[in-house]
């Protein structure tokens with residue numbers, strides 16, 4: 041009750057401070073029609089090919105989320121009517137001033153969710169040089185750059201059925217995602233293209249490109265797991281000389297957090313169809329007793345750089361073979377070649393380097409000194425490699441490690457692949473006819489395909505089968521965008537006000553009893569710098585808002601588990617693998633009580649570190665972007681932590697509405713509108 045009163049007071053105050061400058065929903069934004077960033081790179085291929093464009097009617101459209109959209113629209117309209125009636129009634133009784141009613145009704149009511157109607161993409165575009173940020177596939181499926189471009193979701197499965205899926209996977213999907221689960225567009229495409237087709241199943245390369253929260257993990261996990269299951273009997277028995285683990289599939293992810301979540305999710309699909317999944321980023325603590333003193337010191341130094349440390353994964357000599365290994369490329373390289381594989385002689389210059397100035401990725405990998413432990417991981421059995429968040433893992437910072445890893449797997453399977461350095465400048469021409477053939481299936485996935493990656497794929501993977509969803513490079517339809525303007529005073533205080541306003545709206549919803557809100561919204565805040573994360577975290581904590589601040593250097597990240605994200609990540613529905621921390625004052629018998637953000641953290645503050653791939657809980661229905669996004673790719677990933685899998689969410693972008701610096705904010709606004 042006390043909280044409710046505070047919430048009401050906050051609502052009244054909000055009326056007078058005008059820092060929200062406009063509300064733009066995905067459904068209503070009529071901003072200038074900017075072309076999405078387009079690459080010219082596909083044009084020649086496109087001109088040579090035949091084209092079918094996919095278009096499917098509402099009834100044909102694969103399910104785009106958990107909740108039936110029709111049902112949702114009806115319930116939202118009803119909710120809005122009830123809310124108006126309740127608030128008006130309260131207003132008549134003198135509880136509210138008419139002034140405070142207006143924003144409460146207008147701002148709380150969510151926009152009706154548009155049905156996904158997939159339309160033909162524009163084909164005759166002109167891309168300018170500065171527009172070349174995103175690659176834009178002209179249609180849903182393109183097979184390489186050669187003779188044929190065939191397309192469409194026509195004929196693609198619109199249900200998870202047996203076949204093509206094994207019954208155990210169908211039941212696991214229903215258990216995890218609900219009985220009526222239907223494939224999203226990218227999953228339909230993957231079921232059509234990635235499942236074994238008789239007679240020949242050569243080594244293929246695929247790109248799965250679709251917007252954030254559209255189910256890419258299932259799109260690649262199902263074909264990989266099913267193929268492993270079907271070929272289980274033909275697995276060669278481990279020989280005494282072979283190295284341990286010997287996975288049949290490797291999934292690469294850019295962060296330990298994502299690797300852990302993906303392996304947990306893969307396990308949740310394997311309740312009936314059993315396979316062994318191991319996460320290289322999970323603690324399994326084997327002490328490194330065989331090291332000498334110098335080696336231990338170096339390893340400790342290495343750990344502090346790499347975010348390893350206590351409880352880190354180590355391979356036991358007699359470890360059983362596994363089916364799927366999930367991890368970051370750096371961690372897996374270390375398991376393949378041995379810890380410290382990338383070390384080199386110390387130079388004078390090294391001694392002067394400040395570790396803080398090292399770039400992420402390979403720079404941080406490169407240590408100095410000669411220490412190196414024995415290689416540990418066998419690779420002869422690898423038949424699938426998935427590169428999740430491929431645009432990060434193949435970007436200039438990471439691509440050398442990723443490509444070296446792919447080359448090592450190839451070499452272990454008897455096929456040498458050169459790893460030539462790529463040009464450092466994005467404008468430099470890539471060598472032609474570099475068709476890289478790997479002796480395994482390669483699946484690349486991403487929600488964003490920058491033009492540089494598209495060019496690399498054209499040059500090195502011309503046979504790549506590209507599967508793209510109709511909403512690639514757009515925000516999820518269920519995500520609303522809103523622009524907030526700084527007041528000109530303390531920015532941290534503006535952010536605090538915005539947070540309190542979200543909770544005031546929640547409290548209102550509880551008061552008017554139109555939504556079954558049992559806890560306050562959780563809020564994810566993205567800053568550009570770690571120092572800003574820490575500063576904001578301290579400020580909010582002082583104001584009684586308990587929060588979790590995570591940067592690449594955070595101690596919590598070194599524990600080999602995702603405990604530091606509990607309560608924020610989406611828990612797995614059918615397993616006990618992840619359990620969010622209970623909210624202190626919400627109980628099953630007292631569901632109307634809202635949670636207390638001064639006791640349980642409802643706010644997480646981070647940098648782009650956690651913007652990639654992580655599946656956050658739907659209770660995170662607000663993302664605040666408090667620093668100007670570095671680019672639209674970064675923005676799409678940050679914003680896409682909410683509004684996932686058809687759930688509603690809102691992204692609030694802060695900027696200056698007047699004076700110096702407001703031009704930038706206007707430009708961001710325009711570019712964001714082009715993504716709606």
Ligand SMILES: Nc1ncnc2c1ncn2[C@@H]1O[C@H](COP(=O)(O)OP(=O)(O)OP(=O)(O)O)[C@@H](O)[C@H]1O
Nearest residue numbers: 105222223224252253254255256257487653655685
């Ligand atoms: N067919 C489906 N119906 C309903 N929910 C689904 C479906 N497929 C996946 N999901 C759920 O959608 C959420 C997002 O899926 P996932 O993390 O695979 O998205 P993504 O496309 O990989 O997103 P990102 O680009 O951010 O990594 C998950 O919670 C997943 O369980």
